[in-house]
Amino acid sequence: MYHVKEAFYTLQGEGAQTGRASVFCRFSGCNLWSGRESDRTKSLCRFCDTDFVGTDGQNGGRFANAESLADHLHALWPTRAMRSSPYVVFTGGEPLLQLDDALITAMQARGFEVAVETNGTLPVPPGIDWLCVSPKGKSPLVIESGDELKLVYPQVDAPPERFDTLRFTYFFLQPMDTSPREQNSHTVPDTVAYCLRYPQWRLSLQTHKIIGID
Numbered sequence: 001m002y003h004v005k006e007a008f009y010t011l012q013g014e015g016a017q018t019g020r021a022s023v024f025c026r027f028s029g030c031n032l033w034s035g036r037e038s039d040r041t042k043s044l045c046r047f048c049d050t051d052f053v054g055t056d057g058q059n060g061g062r063f064a065n066a067e068s069l070a071d072h073l074h075a076l077w078p079t080r081a082m083r084s085s086p087y088v089v090f091t092g093g094e095p096l097l098q099l100d101d102a103l104i105t106a107m108q109a110r111g112f113e114v115a116v117e118t119n120g121t122l123p124v125p126p127g128i129d130w131l132c133v134s135p136k137g138k139s140p141l142v143i144e145s146g147d148e149l150k151l152v153y154p155q156v157d158a159p160p161e162r163f164d165t166l167r168f169t170y171f172f173l174q175p176m177d178t179s180p181r182e183q184n185s186h187t188v189p190d191t192v193a194y195c196l197r198y199p200q201w202r203l204s205l206q207t208h209k210i211i212g213i214d
């Protein structure tokens with residue numbers, strides 16, 4: 001059984017695939033935070049910008065098997081988009097709590113390239129086409145290679161220097177969005193300054209938030 005908070009068709013807003021039309025599948029649940037506000041300050045990940053609790057979002061629900069979830073996600077891809085590969089991004093919550101071989105295979109059988117946004121603390125199933133790892137604070141990183149490492153900046157317990165020798169094609173810093181919980185007008189200029197000083201790192205903005213899409 002897969003638990004999906006929501007699923008929607010939008011443009012990838014972050015990282016090297018920014019601007020690419022994508023079906024997003026947001027799984028419910030995470031291993032680094034319960035999702036309850038009352039637990040936030042005692043969690044391993046404290047700055048999450050996402051509601052991943054339950055299955056009550058748009059196109060969310062419980063799916064008994066890989067084929068039924070794959071059909072559901074396939075139906076969100078426009079039938080007119082003939083010349084580009086359909087693209088699905090599994091996120092969450094933490095997608096690697098639920099994403100398995102059967103679902104990856106079912107999406108690829110429908111022509112999709114499969115992308116994943118993960119916190120890097122769980123093993124990766126084989127066959128993923130685009131792997132984005134976003135390390136969190138003190139939590140142990142078990143994935144040490146992939147396509148992009150996209151670090152939310154700044155995090156006291158996860159400075160970029162800890163990750164810059166790992167085997168990733170791209171290294172991104174994404175300014176922490178803490179609003180409206182506190183004023184965070186410094187995270188963008190601080191991130192820009194780091195990227196200027198250490199050109200291995202590129203700036204990733206959450207462009208969907210800037211333009212007001214999902």
Ligand SMILES: C[S@@+](CC[C@H](N)C(=O)[O-])C[C@H]1O[C@@H](n2cnc3c(N)ncnc32)[C@H](O)[C@@H]1O
Pocket residue numbers: 030047048049050091092093094095117118119120133134150152174175176177178206
């Ligand atoms: C909500 S997470 C879900 C996937 C996975 N659990 C993870 O953390 O990578 C999706 C992306 O949003 C980023 N993110 C979460 N909260 C953020 C915030 N407050 N500011 C900037 N990026 C954030 C994460 O680091 C991750 O790259």
Ligand SMILES: Nc1nc2[nH]cc(C(=O)O)c2c(=O)[nH]1
Pocket residue numbers: 010011012013014024050091092117208213214
């Ligand atoms: N447009 C858009 N792009 C995204 N890239 C990563 C997201 C996520 O929440 O994982 C996300 C999201 O929620 N929306």
Ligand code: SF4
Pocket residue numbers: 030031032033045046047048049050052092093094119136
């Ligand atoms: S690991 Fe990802 S989904 Fe989980 S709390 Fe942190 S940012 Fe949110």
Ligand SMILES: [Mg+2]
Pocket residue numbers: 049050
């Ligand atoms: Mg998001």
